[in-house]
Amino acid sequence: MNRNAEVLxxxxxxxxxxxxxxxxQYLANELARLGIPHYFQTVVGDNKTRLHQALRVAEDRAGVLVLTGGLGPTPDDLTHESLASYFGVPLVEPPGLWADLQAKFQSRGRVATVIQRKQCQLPRGARVLPxxxxxxxxVCWEAKPGLHILTFPGVPQEMTRMWQATAVPYLQNLGWGQQVITSRLLRFWGVGEATLAQRVQHLLGGExxxxxxxxxxxxxxxxxxxxxxxxxxAHVLMAPVISELKTLAGLDYFGMGEETLPGAVGALLTQHGQTVAVAESCTGGLVGQLLSGVVGSSHYFQGGVIAYADKVKTDLLGVDAQLITQVGAVSPGVAQQMALGVQQLLGSDWGLGLxxxxxxxxxxxxxxxxxVYLALVQGSSLSQREYRFGSNQSRxxxxxxxxxxxxxxxxxxIYAKFTSRDDP
Amino acid sequence: MNRNAEVLxxxxxxxxxxxxxxxxQYLANELARLGIPHYFQTVVGDNKTRLHQALRVAEDRAGVLVLTGGLGPTPDDLTHESLASYFGVPLVEPPGLWADLQAKFQSRGRVATVIQRKQCQLPRGARVLPxxxxxxxxVCWEAKPGLHILTFPGVPQEMTRMWQATAVPYLQNLGWGQQVITSRLLRFWGVGEATLAQRVQHLLGGExxxxxxxxxxxxxxxxxxxxxxxxxxAHVLMAPVISELKTLAGLDYFGMGEETLPGAVGALLTQHGQTVAVAESCTGGLVGQLLSGVVGSSHYFQGGVIAYADKVKTDLLGVDAQLITQVGAVSPGVAQQMALGVQQLLGSDWGLGLxxxxxxxxxxxxxxxxxVYLALVQGSSLSQREYRFGSNQSRxxxxxxxxxxxxxxxxxxIYAKFTSRDDP
Known part of the structure; x- marks a missing residue:
């Protein structure tokens, strides 16, 4: 018997x-969470012939078939009708369902029209998923031995709530979802995919x-x-691998799951009681936006200057106008003066110029x-970078x-500065 | 011969x-735009056996099979390998492809590792989609008579650009896309969906x-x-409807398709030779980032001050420290002084404070x-707004x-100022 699910x-x-x-995506996530293997997803239109084709392909691959969409009252809603005809049973109206539907409408101050009654016609033998x-x-329905079919409306808010309220217990009652599949996402910056893959190669083959x-x-x-x-x-299995990956990656690793790069920077600044200010030209405020997007960033982010026009670079940040004339605004020297200028102007520990x-x-x-030129100052120490992101790339x-x-x-x-100081 | 496409x-x-x-979704949209029928989408994992299963199902249904994902350098990238083995041809390396890849890396100041070379191995007979x-x-590849296969990386930015640059002309050369379904997106800000829908109700029922x-x-x-x-x-059919919708929406309409709100602002500033500077607290640089994201924005966007800390508001923008003490940094008066401060500091026509x-x-x-308080100054005229976006909303x-x-x-x-002047 197939112990895997498919989504249609x-x-x-x-x-x-x-x-x-x-x-x-929601169903994929849920099936993974419940530890139910899931190897195929199919999308098909509101068309009975093609729905039958899709059912023919899926029925031998899956033990649970989850369908979404096509349950509404309009003529192009064909899911239950197509399921019934495919498995050779008539549509029937379970007792009380039409009265329930009328009551739903009434509770919203509306009247159910006769066209709505179509939604009460279900394949014979199927149980209602309210x-x-x-x-x-x-419906939930063992359409043939070993093949369970679950249907849901396409509206995400309804589908997801019905899934939690009805499908999860139904599957667990069947003895499915005895295992869980759990994952952790490790995030890296400043290293290429192939380079990192090579460094951790012996861990990529694991089962x-x-x-x-x-x-x-x-x-x-x-x-x-x-x-x-x-x-x-699952965590016991993952922990040593995660730990080894982090060790191998070193500083290329910045966070896990929902942890972001601005968040990692913020955590370090907080930890060491440091503040930062930014002077941005080409990014026009993006670095500030990313830093200030982190909850609690007012403790370390002071603000900055969006020095888009050269006049702002010279007037506010004290960049040497002659330097701009001689070597251009896009130059290491201008980045450096921007970083120094904003550090001084805002009185921050770190100044960043881009x-x-x-x-x-x-x-x-x-x-x-x-x-792109980057300069970063802290106290009187300075570090600089030159990037070439590719002239065919988008703005x-x-x-x-x-x-x-x-x-x-x-x-x-920040890491280098405080680690070298703490660990002599 | 099948004249329809499938997505895998x-x-x-x-x-x-x-x-x-x-x-x-992107591919579905594109196929619809080109008028190419598209009846099934399938999702399958990075697994050769199941990829073969999916190919077996799709090969007799479709004339064009579009695959995304699984083209990278790591061992779980199996798409080209699986296609080759399914259709019984070897993988070969087209001449020059490895040199091209090395040059790509070199232009970014990096070196291609040998693991990258896997990406040059393509099914024999397939042409490269650069x-x-x-x-x-x-690749684009007539894998068997009447079955065209197109493959793309899974990274959306790469896939969509390759699709436009290579797949669309390839399909059109094959004589596909005889009817077109075209749509135009009209965009609005400052009006609710229900209000707008009511205003244009008689146009919502059209076929x-x-x-x-x-x-x-x-x-x-x-x-x-x-x-x-x-x-x-198609445009002849749409034109009168679009024109009527714009008329009914008035200033609530800001642009069509890829036109953005920052782009619409930029077009007006350019048209009237005006400049703008921003003083941002809660948005931390987002307004600057949006304005400077528009190509050509250096003509009207001068820059600004990210006044995240109160000290930056007072020291750089000249906001009255006593006012902050008395009424708080989140107040109409502070917004106003921020707008005036940045207008003066950067010498711009318009000053915006948030x-x-x-x-x-x-x-x-x-x-x-x-x-949230907004202040906008131009010359000596001031306009202000207070917003309440909801305390249960996310940051x-x-x-x-x-x-x-x-x-x-x-x-x-801007519109009001220059329209009232131009049209008395």
Missing amino acids: CVGTELLLGQILNTNA NSWGTAVG NPTVAPYAQGGEVQLRVTACAANEAA TGISGPGGGTASKPVGL DFIRRLSAYSALDVLRRE | CVGTELLLGQILNTNA NSWGTAVG NPTVAPYAQGGEVQLRVTACAANEAA TGISGPGGGTASKPVGL DFIRRLSAYSALDVLRRE
């Missing part, structure tokens, strides 16, 4: 790209836990996933789009990578 | 619910074009969709989380709504 989402609006399929949040009910690498927009992630009888046992060409215009052969991408890279350097510098 | 998304992270399948935005290339309302995070949208033999004919409580802490009965939501609402007021004020 029904709706032409999904195939036209009019809505994002958040239901599929819907307290909307008008369309679902329980598994370790899988991902990369997106400059960040690299490793997801550690374990399967066990319960959460605690200047670059985020494009799409303004690039030259010697200073292409994507060239958003370059600005985002500039801001996160700056935060990453800040993180490493 | 590859990635265990999708089946674990770790990421939302935005690629499927990827100018990342390291993993895709071709259809008009559908959406709302998300403060913005309201109307999507106008038409089906016709070609883009031009101060508020973005939470989760810091709220009181009289000044709850979500309370991100409050900051985002504060910034966009401020930009919307700026847009309306």
Whole structure:
């Protein structure tokens, strides 16, 4: 007997790209949480023939088939009708269901029209999955021996609540979900995916836990996933692997799960009682926005100057106008004077200066789009970086990578400064 | 021959619910736009056996099979390998591809490791779909007569650009896309969905074009969709409806499609030769980031002060310290002095000041989380707003709504100022 689940989402609006399929992600997450293996998801339109085709493919692969969508009152809502005809049973109206539906409407000061009654027609043998949040009910149904079918409306707020209230206990009663699959996401910045994968290569082949690498927009992630009888046992399996991954990654690791790079910077600043101010040109306020997005950031983030125009760089931050004329606003020296200027102006421990060409215009052969200079000062010590994010990259991408890279350097510098002092 | 497309998304992270399948929606939208029928979407994990199963189901249903994901350098990236073995051809390395990949790394000041070379191994007979935005290339391949296979990396920014640059012309060359479904998105700010829907009610029942309302995070949208033999004919159907919708919405309408609120503000500032500077407390740089995100913004956006700490408000912007003591930093008077201060400091035409409580802490009965004051000055004229975005809303939501609402007021004020002058 198949001990795995499949998800079948029904709706032409999904195939036209009019809505994002958040239901599929929710159900995937839930099945993982319950430890129910889940190998395929299918999306099909509101069409009986194609629904039958999808059922034919899925019925031999899965022990539980979860359907969403197509339960409403309009003619294109065909899910229950298609299930009934596929498995060769008639549609019947369970006693009391129409009265329930009429009462629902009445409680909202409305009257159920006859078209609504269609929602009471369910495959014979199916049990009602009640819907307290909307008008369309679902079913749970052993359509053939070893194949359990669960149906839900497509509206996410109704689907998710019905899932929790009815499907989870139903599955657990069947003896499913005895195991849990749990995962932890480890997050890295300042290292490439392939480099990190190579460094932890011997851990990538494991079976329980598994370790899988991902990369997106400059960040690299490793997801550690374990399967066990319960959460605690899964954590016991994961803990030594996570610990080894962190050790191997060193400072390239910045946080786990929902922990963000600005959050990691904030934690370090708080820990060491330090403050920071920013002087931003190409990022136009993004670094400030990221820092101030962290709850409690008023303890360490003082603010900054958005020095978009050169006049602001010279007048407010004291950048040498002659230097701008001689070497241009996008130069290491200007970044340095911006960092020093904002540190002095706001009286912060750390000053961060960023200047670059985020494009799409303004690039030259010697200073292409994507060239960004970062300067970071603390007391009288200074560190600088030059980045080349690629002249074919988008403005958003370059600005985002500039801001996160700056935060990453800040993180490493704070760490280096206070660790070398604490551990002689 | 099958004249329809199928989408097959590859990635265990999708089946674990770790990421939302935005690629499927994007491709669905694109296929609809090109008028290519699309009846099934499948999601499968990084597993060769199950990828083969999915290919077996799809190969007889579709004429074009679009795959995303599983093209990276790590051992669990199996898409090209699985395609090759399924269709019984070896993997080969097209001449020059490894040199290209090495050059890509070199241009970013990095060195390609040997593990990266895996990404150059493609099914024999497949043509390269170049990827100018990342390291993993895709393929276009007539795997068997009448079955075209297109592969893309799972990273959305890369996938969508490769799709536009390579797949769309490839499909059109094949003579696909005979009818088009085209839509235009009209965007509104400062009006509720229900209010707008009521105002345009007589247009919501149309069949071709259809008009559908959406709302998300403060913005309201109307999507106008038409089906016709070609883009031009679809536009003829849509034009009068769009024109009437704009007229009915008045200033609540700010742009179409990819046009953004910061872009609309920028266009007005440019048109009237005006400059703006911002003083931000609760938004911490977000308004600056939004303004400077627009290409060409250096012509009108001078910069600003991120006055997160009160000391920055008083020292840099000249806000009266006594006023802060008496009425608090979140007050109409402080917003006003921030706007005036930054206008003066940077010498801009417009000065914008924002101060508020973005939470989760810091709220009181009289000044709850979500309370935000905006001041906008131009010359000696001043306009102010008080917002209450709700104390149960998230920090991100409050900051985002504060910034966009401020930009919307700026847009309306510029419009009002220059329209009343131009049209007496």
